[in-house]
Structures are given as structure tokens and as C-alpha cells.
Amino acid sequence: MSRATELAELHHLIGNLRRCVTSLQHRYGDTPAMRRVVIDTERIVGDLELLELDAGELEHAPHAVPSHGEKIQVPDTPYDREMWRDIDDEGVGGHFRR
Numbered sequence: 001m002s003r004a005t006e007l008a009e010l011h012h013l014i015g016n017l018r019r020c021v022t023s024l025q026h027r028y029g030d031t032p033a034m035r036r037v038v039i040d041t042e043r044i045v046g047d048l049e050l051l052e053l054d055a056g057e058l059e060h061a062p063h064a065v066p067s068h069g070e071k072i073q074v075p076d077t078p079y080d081r082e083m084w085r086d087i088d089d090e091g092v093g094g095h096f097r098r
Contacts, residue, residue: 003055010048017041 001009021041028034051058 003059007048007052007055014041014045014048017044 018041021037025034025038
């Protein structure tokens with residue numbers, strides 16, 4: 001599929017998204033959840049506009065192919081507990097130090 005065809009298809013899909021969001025907005029009103037969806041939809045529209053501006057550059061940019069480097073075997077044995085001694089639990093707020 002050509003770049004122009006892909007972008008045209010994306011515009012069509014985003015148009016459908018905007019129509020659905022508008023319909024939901026009429027149904028649910030100006031709620032925080034709907035405001036988030038509207039903002040996200042407008043961000044997608046803006047990102048597509050930026051993509052179209054950069055499409056020419058992207059077409060000529062070298063495309064990096066991910067290398068399938070050496071696989072590293074990770075053992076199933078438990079890690080040494082001492083390795084985690086001064087580490088906080090992410091998302092939990094960490095341990096209280098005394």
C-alpha cells in the first residue's frame with residue numbers, strides 16, 4: 001500500500017473516530033471521561049498532521065532493522081536477596097527505613 005493510500009485510510013478512520021466521539025459526547029455530556037477522550041482524539045489528529053509534514057523526511061530516512069543479537073539465558077533460580085537490599089518497590093511507595 002502506498003504512503004498516500006495509507007494516509008488517506010488513516011484520515012478516513014480518524015474521521016470515523018471523531019464522529020463516534022461527537023456522538024458519545026452528546027450522549028454523556030461534558031464529563032471528565034469524555035473530555036479525556038476528546039483530548040486524546042484531537043491529539044491523534046494533531047499527530048497525523050505532524051506525520052504528514054514529516055512523511056517526506058521519513059521516506060528518505062534510513063530504516064534500522066532490529067538485530068537479532070545473541071540470546072542470553074536467564075536462569076530460573078531465585079536471585080540473591082542481598083541484591084535487592086536497598087531497592088524500593090516501585091508503585092508501592094518503598095519500604096520505610098528505620
